[in-house]
Amino acid sequence: xxxxxxxxxxxxxxxxxxxxxxxxxxxxxxxxxxxxxxILGCLACAxxxxxxxxxxxxxxxxxxxxxxGYPNEYIVGEVSxxxxxxxxxxxxxNDREIYALLGICTHLGCTPRWLGPEGKFKxxxxxxxxxxxxxxxxxxxxxxxxxxxxxxxxxxxxxVDTAVRYRHELGQWEDPQSFLRYTGA
Numbered sequence: 337x338x339x340x341x342x343x344x345x346x347x348x349x350x351x352x353x354x355x356x357x358x359x360x361x362x363x364x365x366x367x368x369x370x371x372x373x374x375i376l377g378c379l380a381c382a383x384x385x386x387x388x389x390x391x392x393x394x395x396x397x398x399x400x401x402x403x404x405g406y407p408n409e410y411i412v413g414e415v416s417x418x419x420x421x422x423x424x425x426x427x428x429x430n431d432r433e434i435y436a437l438l439g440i441c442t443h444l445g446c447t448p449r450w451l452g453p454e455g456k457f458k459x460x461x462x463x464x465x466x467x468x469x470x471x472x473x474x475x476x477x478x479x480x481x482x483x484x485x486x487x488x489x490x491x492x493x494x495x496v497d498t499a500v501r502y503r504h505e506l507g508q509w510e511d512p513q514s515f516l517r518y519t520g521a
Contacts, residue, residue: 401499404425407488407516413429431519434494435514436486436494437457437481466480480503483514483515
């Protein structure tokens with residue numbers, strides 16, 4: 337086919353109407369490009385998901401169990417704050433047992449302080465107060481402090497596990513693992 341005006345061969349191209357502009361893209365080309373882009377986008381998302389799956393979401397937390405020294409290192413009638421900063425635990429020894437109190441206020445989760453001269457734990461946030469054995473007696477706190485599991489390790493040291501907790505109002509303070517009978521020197 338030849339163009340009558342110019343005498344050039346058009347080879348199957350659509351004849352142009354005078355005054356009309358010739359478009360580079362037709363609707364089929366635009367739809368094909370959109371489909372190809374969508375498919376490549378889906379493949380990229382799937383590839384990202386597979387890559388993310390290769391790196392598992394692991395939360396690395398410190399161990400909940402720690403050795404707290406030998407029982408004779410703790411003085412009868414005193415609260416040891418040795419593990420408060422690192423483990424958030426007080427070790428208390430009286431004349432017949434040793435127990436570990438978790439240093440989290442049962443009101444809103446603040447960290448109470450041991451006030452030795454007054455003989456009580458006092459929460460600085462809302463004024464909750466606890467006796468030396470963890471029983472609440474003042475402030476808005478709804479219940480006593482929690483005890484954590486304490487036992488003797490094979491080497492004779494105290495083994496404290498903060499993941500296992502005992503609540504007084506549920507009668508769990510009578511559990512043999514919530515305290516350690518110790519009357520030694």
